[in-house]
Amino acid sequence: MPTQLSRRGLIRGVTAAAAAATLAPVLAACGGDSEAATTDPAGSVTIGLLSNGAAKETTLKVSEVKSISAQLPAALKKTGKLVIASGTLPAGSAPLGYVGSDQKTLTGCEVDLARLVAAVLGLEPEFQQATWENMFIAIDSGKSDVGFANITVTEERKKKYEFASYRKDDLAFEVRKDSTWNFDDDYENLAGRTVSVGSGTNQEKILLEWKAKLAKEGKNLTVKYYQDNNSLYLALSSGKIDVYLGPSPALSYHAAKTAGTPQATRVAGRFSGAGTTLQGLIAATAKKGSGLAKPLADAINYLIDNGQYAKWLTAWNLSGEAVAKSEVDPPGLPLDNS
CATH class of the missing domain: 3.40.190.10 (Periplasmic binding protein-like II)
Structure with missing residues (x-):
């Protein structure tokens, strides 16, 4: 948690x-x-x-x-x-x-x-x-x-x-419901995005490695951190971040709870918590x-x-x-x- x-x-x-x-x-x-x-x-x-x-x-x-x-x-x-x-x-x-x-x-x-x-x-x-x-x-x-x-x-x-x-252990990507972005099993489509992730987590480690790979390709990925999810979801709703990367159960739960509200979100892809292999x-x-x-x-x-x-x-x-x-x-x- x-x-x-x-x-x-x-x-x-x-x-x-x-x-x-x-x-x-x-x-x-x-x-x-x-x-x-x-x-x-x-x-x-x-x-x-x-x-x-x-x-x-x-x-x-x-x-x-x-x-x-x-x-x-x-x-x-x-x-x-x-x-x-x-x-x-x-x-x-x-x-x-x-x-x-x-x-x-x-x-x-x-x-x-x-x-x-x-x-x-x-x-x-x-x-x-x-x-x-x-x-x-x-x-x-x-x-x-x-x-x-x-x-x-x-x-x-x-x-x-x-x-x-x-x-x-599956990770998920959560975006605003009106977002057209999807993960599509390719880290390169994170280029140019601002993503929030939990500090000290495995998903952070994966995300930072993707950030380093993109940097070598001359592309940018911005990572932001929030101490609590109220702040995180306010940032997602207001457009300060594009994507939240977190545990699949928690993100699926949140997307279901916000359905039909102005703060509605959706899951935009999943990825194994242990990487690609x-x-x-x-x-x-x-x-x-x-x-x-x-x-x-x-x-x-x-x-x-x-x-x-x-x-x-x-x-x-x-x-x-x-x-x-x-x-x-x-x-x-x-x-x-x-």
Whole structure:
């Protein structure tokens, strides 16, 4: 999130009080009512709750699978909690992760999958909200066990983290609805355009490489950054930027929500988050050597095999991003980003 949540497309706002609280880049705990509202000790998890129309509320049966939870590190089993880093500050990113309609509960497709996985592992989910950058610091320091935040698998990140994949990583280009521009699978048609992207994200890395290639051809690509999506979409609406490059789920959601309004937008093309030669993958992310990737992947595969995974995607209108299997440390965005 996002990306922006890969900070990743920050879309939804929160109340003035909540927004003031989230502007600080430090971690913020999101416990109590947040988990209680969506996890039933009897063995069910309600997804899409308080999603403000972004998802169809669905209750799924899921309980601890002891053959999987037995693989967890002893220290984690002792705490009984899975501390989940969510890079959703300052404003959240629907449908990935954002504050729900009660203006306090963290919701979103990434959040709901984390709750489902925690249930399979027999652990209580505890969320730690952070900015995109501080989410990784929390994982590095051990303050958070795992990140569920639209994190792309990259070969660079594999130097520090281990992964359990769970969704395709597709990027999208969003423009004003009256724009005639389309991506058309060719970076050269970005020449002369002003594009916004999230700082520190994989889409930024791809965009900056395209900018460098265009510069060698004597062509210009202007990149602009915004701290929140209110500012970003105001810039898009007013023509200060031509294109926004971000995570496909977030941009598709925004385009659907603005349809029929003066601020209407549309998706003008998609691109794999891993570049031209590899399908990008989104993954649960833990510190390298933590021993968490295997039980996380097994938990996700349990959800795939037993149908909860498909129902989760359907509830959030993300069925097109399904993977057949969760993999531990699958091939990621290459070091040269080609």
